[in-house]
Amino acid sequence: MGIIESRPSLVVAISSRALFDLDESHQVFQTQGVDAYYEYQIQHEEDILAPGVAFSLVRKLLNLNELFQGRVKVEVVLLSRNSADTGLRVFNSIEHHGLDITRAAFTGGRSPFEYASVLDAHLFLSADSDDVARALQSGVAAATIAPAHPGDAQERPLDEGVDQLRIAFDGDAVLFSDEAEKIYRQQGLEAFEASEKAAAKRPLEAGPFRCFLEVLHKLQSLAPEGTAPIRTALVTARGAPAHERVIRTLRTWGIRIDEALFLGGMEKSAFLKAFQADIFFDDQTHHVESAAQFVPAGHVPHGVANKG
Structure with a gap:
């Protein structure tokens, strides 16, 4: 048998609300409930989601695979409280934006924080402060992404000439x-x-x-x-x-x-x-x-x- 060469790896787990702008659909969930949210996402599953606060960060993380020319493995995994049905819009948006994200966990309303430790994630980013607190308690570095302010980080050009x-x-x-x-x-x-x-x-x-x-x-x-x-x-x-x-x-x-x-x-x-x-x-x-x-x-x- 040949020797399998191991590469240094970095695994980042991220929630869909940190990756994409889901404020509108989240408002539906908060004001009208889960059934209305489900219908809303199904009706809009072909509508591409706009980048969220952590989108540029994720793109730069994934770009490290190219910059290191295959010497490292950087992976971003999606962890979402969506169901598989409502999560289809998220995966459609991932494909549209050209993000190399292939693994995801859709938990149907249950907190996904436990999967961050199962994945041996080095970092977990979420818009849900309870999920973040529980991930920290389980030993995973975690942070609650702060909302973007109008005209600031979220609206910066995604390519500023800084690959680093x-x-x-x-x-x-x-x-x-x-x-x-x-x-x-x-x-x-x-x-x-x-x-x-x-x-x-x-x-x-x-x-x-x-x-x-x-x-x-x-x-x-x-x-x-x-x-x-x-x-x-x-x-x-x-x-x-x-x-x-x-x-x-x-x-x-x-x-x-x-x-x-x-x-x-x-x-x-x-x-x-x-x-x-x-x-x-x-x-x-x-x-x-x-x-x-x-x-x-x-x-x-x-x-x-x-x-x-």
Whole structure:
């Protein structure tokens, strides 16, 4: 028997409402019920859905297969609460837009979050916050896609001449645990900075997105330095002296991050716009809502900021 060559892989699970603009049909579901929704989707199944907030991100993810020239395998899997009948419109739209998505789970109203872990997904994106919270609890990096604002990320030209996939992360409670955030919220900024300075050489515990970042780093390492089709950024409210522990933590993990922005409490959205992020992940809703004015953003409902 021949030896089967394994390739580094990245699996992203995404809901239909994150991939396409389903606001109109979702409104039918909310106001008229499931039967009316079913009839609406059947009547409109030949109508192609417009791109949703995460559409450009998905297209760039799939494009990595071509940019890496077959050395990696990036797969996007659709997870949807639709039934197979109502989901036909979604698959018709996938085909129309030329997206190489071949696997899907239509759960007929049941939460599909469990399939994210069965698929060994490295990331799950959804418009349903309950599904995201349950996926996080099962150990999958997950985020709730923030709605697009008129005239912003959703309506940007889909081809801006930037093939590179650009992903930005908050630090505490996203890449790292919320241990430092707890001190900040309980004791204030001075205590937080003193604690982080004292613990500068002790690595932070991993947060829910550490493994996803690690996979991105492994893919980046396959390209010559400076030519990787993936670029990552840490965009954090931390400033000096709380920066050192973060840098040393990433060094201990053996993970390179391309850009690190220590903003010392400054608003993040302008920096994310300048970075041209294809998506930004943060645990605090006000940062997500602010960022979503300019770039796709996902809320990570993890850590002390989301308790209660």
